[in-house]
Amino acid sequence: MSENTTEVLVGGAVLAAAVGFFFYAAQSAGLDGGAANYLLTASFRGADGITVGTDVRVAGVRIGSVTGLDLNTETFRADVQISVSEEIEIPDDSQLIIASEGLLGGNFVELLPGGSPFVLEAGDEIYNTQSSVSLVTLLLRAVGGGDDE
Numbered sequence: 133m134s135e136n137t138t139e140v141l142v143g144g145a146v147l148a149a150a151v152g153f154f155f156y157a158a159q160s161a162g163l164d165g166g167a168a169n170y171l172l173t174a175s176f177r178g179a180d181g182i183t184v185g186t187d188v189r190v191a192g193v194r195i196g197s198v199t200g201l202d203l204n205t206e207t208f209r210a211d212v213q214i215s216v217s218e219e220i221e222i223p224d225d226s227q228l229i230i231a232s233e234g235l236l237g238g239n240f241v242e243l244l245p246g247g248s249p250f251v252l253e254a255g256d257e258i259y260n261t262q263s264s265v266s267l268v269t270l271l272l273r274a275v276g277g278g279d280d281e
Contacts, residue, residue, distance in 0.1 A: 168218035169196060170254035174228045178263040179210035181239030182230055188214050188241045195220050198241060214241065223248040224256070230264035239264055 179201060188196040200213030216222065225246030232239050252258065 169215040170218055171199065172214050172216060172222070172252055172254075172256055172258055174212050174214065174258040174261050175204065175207070176210045176212060176228075176230065176261050176263045179212060179230065180264045181232070182212070182241060182264075186238075186240055188216060188243060190220070190243045190245065195243070212241075216243075221251040222258075224250045224252050225260065226252070226258060227260040227262065228258050229262040232264065232267075 182198055182201065184198055184201055186198040187194045188198065196214055196216035198212060199215045200211075202211045203209075204211045212228075214228075222243065223246040225248040227244040227246065229242045229244060230239055231242040246260075
């Protein structure tokens with residue numbers, strides 16, 4: 133009888149750990165299941181290193197994610213849709229930058245808030261954008277001197 137009790141307790145602990153990992157993974161992936169968000173758009177010259185699901189951060193804190201990434205066939209720019217927590221009011225002169233977490237880290241979208249008293253509404257576009265900087269291009273410029281003119 134004690135073997136059965138031990139097996140049940142160990143099975144329950146394993147099941148509880150699995151449920152805990154599931155909730156942690158869902159929270160990390162941004163599946164908060166009901167948090168209100170609103171969509172904004174932006175257009176980048178290049179969107180290297182970001183995909184649907186990439187974090188949108190302010191001061192290193194995740195406030196949303198990339199929900200859409202398409203090529204505009206008229207302007208040949210990358211049109212990006214982001215979903216931002218409804219609690220965050222973004223000034224209309226803010227800037228979106230594709231930034232890197234480090235040499236070996238991935239990219240994320242960084243929001244630099246502006247100082248305007250007017251805020252962006254759902255569906256608005258952020259016009260001030262900066263594409264990612266290619267590490268290979270930087271290294272080639274450093275090694276070869278590059279064209280700085």
